[in-house]
Amino acid sequence: xxxxxxxxxxxxARHPVPGAGRSARPYSVPECTTVGQLIGDLGLADELRITxxxxxxxxxxxxxxxxxxxxxxxxxxGG
Amino acid sequence: MSDIMRVDxxxxxxxxxxxxxxxxxxxxxxxxxxxxxxxxxxxxxPLGPANxxxxxxxxxxxxxxxxxxxxxxxxxxxxxxxxxxSNVGGQLAHTLSRLGIAGIxxxxxxxxxxxxLVLEADGSAKLERSDAWKGLNNYDLAEKIKATRPDGDRFxxxxxxxxxxxxxxxxxxxxxxxxxxPNRHAGRGGLGAVMASKGLKAVIASDKGLxxxxxxxxxxxxxxxxxxxxxxxxxxxxxxxxxxxxTQVLTNIINEAGGYPTRNFQAGQFEFAEALSGENMRExxxxxGGNVKHGCHTGCVIQCSRYWVxxxxxxxxxxxxxxxxxxLGANCGIGDLDDVGELDRMCGDIGVDTMEMGAAMAVYMESxxxxxxxxxxxxxxxxxxxxxxxxxxxxxxGAEAVGxxxxxxxxxxxxxxxxxxxxxxxxxxxxxxxxxxxxxADHTAGYAITANILxxxxxxxxxxxxxxxxxxxxxxxxxxxLDAMGLCxxxxxxxxxxxxxxxxICEMATAHTGKNWSADDLMLLGKKxxxxxxxxxxxxxxxxxxxxxxxxMYTEKLPPHNVVFTVPxxxxxxxxxxxxETAAGMGIA
Numbered sequence: 001x002x003x004x005x006x007x008x009x010x011x012x013a014r015h016p017v018p019g020a021g022r023s024a025r026p027y028s029v030p031e032c033t034t035v036g037q038l039i040g041d042l043g044l045a046d047e048l049r050i051t052x053x054x055x056x057x058x059x060x061x062x063x064x065x066x067x068x069x070x071x072x073x074x075x076x077x078g079g
Numbered sequence: 080m081s082d083i084m085r086v087d088x089x090x091x092x093x094x095x096x097x098x099x100x101x102x103x104x105x106x107x108x109x110x111x112x113x114x115x116x117x118x119x120x121x122x123x124x125p126l127g128p129a130n131x132x133x134x135x136x137x138x139x140x141x142x143x144x145x146x147x148x149x150x151x152x153x154x155x156x157x158x159x160x161x162x163x164x165s166n167v168g169g170q171l172a173h174t175l176s177r178l179g180i181a182g183i184x185x186x187x188x189x190x191x192x193x194x195x196l197v198l199e200a201d202g203s204a205k206l207e208r209s210d211a212w213k214g215l216n217n218y219d220l221a222e223k224i225k226a227t228r229p230d231g232d233r234f235x236x237x238x239x240x241x242x243x244x245x246x247x248x249x250x251x252x253x254x255x256x257x258x259x260x261p262n263r264h265a266g267r268g269g270l271g272a273v274m275a276s277k278g279l280k281a282v283i284a285s286d287k288g289l290x291x292x293x294x295x296x297x298x299x300x301x302x303x304x305x306x307x308x309x310x311x312x313x314x315x316x317x318x319x320x321x322x323x324x325x326t327q328v329l330t331n332i333i334n335e336a337g338g339y340p341t342r343n344f345q346a347g348q349f350e351f352a353e354a355l356s357g358e359n360m361r362e363x364x365x366x367x368g369g370n371v372k373h374g375c376h377t378g379c380v381i382q383c384s385r386y387w388v389x390x391x392x393x394x395x396x397x398x399x400x401x402x403x404x405x406x407l408g409a410n411c412g413i414g415d416l417d418d419v420g421e422l423d424r425m426c427g428d429i430g431v432d433t434m435e436m437g438a439a440m441a442v443y444m445e446s447x448x449x450x451x452x453x454x455x456x457x458x459x460x461x462x463x464x465x466x467x468x469x470x471x472x473x474x475x476x477g478a479e480a481v482g483x484x485x486x487x488x489x490x491x492x493x494x495x496x497x498x499x500x501x502x503x504x505x506x507x508x509x510x511x512x513x514x515x516x517x518x519x520a521d522h523t524a525g526y527a528i529t530a531n532i533l534x535x536x537x538x539x540x541x542x543x544x545x546x547x548x549x550x551x552x553x554x555x556x557x558x559x560x561l562d563a564m565g566l567c568x569x570x571x572x573x574x575x576x577x578x579x580x581x582x583x584i585c586e587m588a589t590a591h592t593g594k595n596w597s598a599d600d601l602m603l604l605g606k607k608x609x610x611x612x613x614x615x616x617x618x619x620x621x622x623x624x625x626x627x628x629x630x631x632m633y634t635e636k637l638p639p640h641n642v643v644f645t646v647p648x649x650x651x652x653x654x655x656x657x658x659x660e661t662a663a664g665m666g667i668a
Contacts, residue, residue, distance in 0.1 A: 008331045009324060009358055022331065022358055048315055050534050055337045055639060057538070071335045075315035077533045077572045078326030078357075078383065078401050079500070079526060 001033075001066040002026050007042070008073045011049070014042055024069060036060030038070065048075050081181035084204065086196055088277040089128060089187030093196075093204050098181045104594070107137030108164040108562035109608045110182050111153025115162050116611040116667070118184070121618030125157035125269075126246055126276040128188040134175065134237070134282070135183075137565015141176025141292035142300070144587050145308045146567040148173045148376035150254065152237075156268035158248040158435070158477055159494045159519040161616040165270050166523070166562055168375030168384075169254030169263035170235035177286040178202070189278025195224075198284040209280045216240040216428040217253040217261040224283055225259065234285040236261065240430030241465030243271030247475030249435035250275070253427065256375055256384070262397035263375050266432030267521060268496065269477075295593030303586035307570075308380050310580035314573035316535065321383040321569060322372055326401035327357030329500070329528075336532050336541065337639045338506040339405065340498070342412045342451050343441035344491045347502050347637050351414025355404050360387075360416055368392040381569055387420045396424040402522075405500035406437020411444060412451030421454070425461050431475060436461065438478035438497030443470075446485035489631055494519035494621070503628055503644050504637040506531050506541045510644050511551035515626045515654045517612035523568055525555035529575060536575030544646040552654045560605035564588065603661075610661040614668070623652045 006024035007015045017025040029038060035058050039045055051058050052071045064070065082095045083102075105113055111133045123129035132154045139147030150172035156163035175183070178198055185196075193209040212220055217240045224236055236255045243250040250271030253261040265271075294300040312318040320328050333339045334352035341349040353359060364371050369388035374381070385398030399407075399419055407422040408414065426433045440457050443449065448470075449456035463471030473484045478497040482490035491498045496519025503510025508527025516524035527550050531541035539546045554571075561568050564584065574580045581598060588596035616625075632644045662668055 006335075008335075009320070009328060012358070022353055022356070050332065050532075052335050055335060056542070057534075057540075073332050073335075074320065075534070076320040076324070076328040076332055077316040077529065077535055078321055078324075078329045078569070079522060079528060 001031055002028050003064055003067065004069040006069070006071045008071065009076060010074050011044065011072055014044065016042065029064060033064050034060060035062045035064065035070070038064065039072070044072065049073060050075065081179055084180055084183045086183060086185045086206070087187050088185055088189045088194070088279060091189070091206050093206065104604065106140065106181065106563050107135050107149065107151040107565045108153070108166070108559060109604060110135040111151045111164050112162060112608050112611040114182065114184060115153050115155065116615045119155050121615055123155055125155045125160070126272060130155050130273055132185040132270065132273050132277060133182055134171070135181065136172035136176045137563060138588060139565045139591065140172045142294070142591060143291065143304055143378055144566070145304060145311055145378060145380045146570050147565050148378050149562070149565045149567055150265070151562060152252060152265045152270050154270055154273045155619070156270070156519070157272050158269040159496050161494060161519065161619050161621055162517055162612045163268035163270060164518065164562065165252070165265035165267045167252070167254050167263050167265035168567070169256050170376055171237055171254050171282070171284060172565060173376060173378070174235040174284045174286045176292055177289040178284060185274070185277050185279060188276060192278060193280045194278050195281040195283055196279065198282070200285045200287045200289050212280050214241060214244065217430055218428050220281065221255065221259065221261045224281060228285070231287070232285055233287040234283060236284070237282040239271040239275045239280060240428060242429045242431045242475050243275040245465040245467065245472070245475065246272045246276055247431070247465060247472065248272060248480070249431045249439065249475055249477045251430045251432050253430055256397070257377055260397070262427055264427065264432065266434065268519065271430050294591050296590040299590035300587060303583050303590055306579060307583035307587060310577045310583060311380050311570060311573050314577060316572040317381045317569060321381050324357035324361055325383045325385050325398055327360050327399070327404060329401045330356040330404065331358070332532065333501060336505065338502045338532070338541070339409055340491070340500065340502045341409045343410060343445045343489060344502055347505055348639055349409035349414065352409065354414045355408045355416060355419065357401070360398070363416060364388065364398065371398070379567065381567065383569065387423070389417070389420070395420045396427055399423045402500045403433035403437070406434045407440070410437050410441045411457060413454055413457070415454070418454040421458060422461060425458065429465050431464060434499055435477045435497045436474065438491060439474050439481045442478050442481040442487045442490060443474060443485065445489065446481070446487050448485060490629060492520055493628060494625055496520050501528060502637055504632055504642050505640045507544055507644060507646055508539060508541065508547040508550050510628055511547045511646055511651060511654070512555065514628050514651055515551065516555060517609065517616050524558055525551040526558070526568065526571070527551050527554060529554070529572070535572050542640060542642055547646050548650050548654050555609060556602055556605035558605070559608035560601050563604055563608055606657055606661045607665060609655070610658045610665065613655050613658050614662060626651050
């Protein structure tokens with residue numbers, strides 16, 4: 001199945017789609033992939049991070065569905 | 080020993096007196112709010128002689144405490160009609176502390192003309208006529224001031240531009256950064272108008288040749304500062320995210336969460352967020368040869384400040400903060416950082432709060448006077464602020480003034496002050512802070528974005544009403560304490576996650592003052608600050624009915640999550656339950 005994947009700040013260089021930068025790009029993952037499995041595949045398992053699926057915070061156990069938008073951020077704050 | 084300096088603008092007399100015993104534990108916001116509560120009649124006209132304007136460095140002012148150089152400026156606000164503490168970086172707090180000043184209280188109002196308060200490193204103080212500076216904006220004024228100072232001087236200033244002189248409710252007070260550039264602003268609440276109403280154009284303070292302040296236990300203080308600095312450097316936000324991208328790092332994540340107010344709070348995501356983002360701003364700034372990392376005051380170890388430069392690499396304005404890029408950008412439908420930089424520069428020069436101005440401009444755009452996204456129209460309107468035109472005066476008096484004048488129903492304010500860069504519908508914790516803080520809709524008063532969005536200090540579902548009041552209450556108390564200490568509130572990101580950071584604050588306060596400060600003592604200090612503020616507002620006529628968001632935020636669903644604000648009123652009304660007991664302990668009512 002295909003999801004939309006966006007990686008921000010220092011993670012943007014890890015986007016598996018060449019030239020994606022911080023843009024969301026379609027990305028193929030196996031059916032029933034969890035957030036945690038995706039993060040592991042991206043090589044981010046050991047990184048502190050904040051993960052959103054469709055604009056909501058997502059745990060690693062969440063099973064992704066076709067068309068989901070996944071966005072991953074390193075720890076950020078400001079304001 | 081620190082003194083209170085009283086500057087009577089009516090008689091032009093200056094007096095120094097020892098800090099009264101009852102205020103000896105108070106710095107920064109604790110001192111400004113105590114003085115506002117004790118000395119300003121709650122029914123005072125904010126722009127009349129009965130109001131007072133107080134400058135107070137925090138407890139750590141003049142020390143090497145990491146990020147300990149914030150300045151609190153207090154008064155009754157012409158924007159909110161309630162108590163105000165407007166917090167600003169820059170060098171002035173450290174300078175005042177090195178001069179032995181715990182607080183300056185400006186009283187009365189000049190009968191005619193403009194004045195500057197000039198404080199010399201030898202301890203002398205005088206009011207000088209500044210009529211020749213009438214109408215000057217902050218950048219030109221900074222050059223004029225510099226020309227009056229001896230070569231090699233080390234000085235800091237506070238000043239107002241044409242918006243302040245025009246007594247507009249969004250007028251800011253500009254403070255110079257470590258390079259002497261007047262680009263740090265006490266923006267919120269119109270305190271620039273209070274300053275100008277007294278006939279005060281500038282404060283000029285030199286600490287040339289002066290060392291740091293005296294500590295009760297210097298060695299212990301140095302140990303504690305190292306512990307605190309290490310904690311700040313080790314935390315991923317204060318040690319990496321903020322130094323790398325500045326506050327602008329928030330743009331993409333708040334947009335992702337659907338809480339990035341767009342086109343006057345009509346949507347929670349902006350299609351050009353990436354163009355405005357901190358990542359993009361960093362890349363553009365580096366490409367143009369600009370600075371992307373420095374502190375707004377000496378002793379800052381977080382270093383989230385930067386300078387924004389134009390396409391030729393020339394300084395334009397300070398690196399725009401997240402709140403400014405949002406307000407002048409997405410909230411106005413503008414998606415270009417150079418356009419935002421022009422607007423930010425103009426706001427800084429004429430001296431207005433970028434948040435209030437961006438919110439006001441967006442309401443103006445919604446009225447149809449100009450289109451969303453019309454940068455040229457926005458610049459043309461903004462240039463009129465402080466010049467006396469109808470549009471300029473209305474914009475300069477803030478978002479609510481614009482909405483009332485031009486017939487716009489959606490006005491994103493609480494207690495007459497505009498909200499910041501987080502829509503309270505999908506981020507309900509910040510909605511609680513907007514609604515309840517005595518300051519008007521001020522995100523910094525209880526920055527619930529931490530647990531709601533950023534996973535700092537725990538997690539609280541931003542879309543649910545559950546747990547938001549407790550979160551906001553704890554943050555409001557802690558923030559009031561940090562503001563009293565003179566610490567940058569960004570240290571909270573580390574303090575919330577690392578116990579040793581909070582311990583270090585206790586240890587620094589104890590070693591510096593000689594009085595034992597426990598964690599409970601610090602939290603009680605925060606409660607005392609809020610108690611002064613809550614009681615003052617009560618005397619000024621505020622009730623629980625003022626602790627509410629605008630009505631449309633309870634009924635109009637915000638895309639993309641299509642949610643409204645759902646924290647019950649009755650729960651909001653419990654946030655200040657501690658005030659009665661705290662007030663009794665303080666012997667005030």
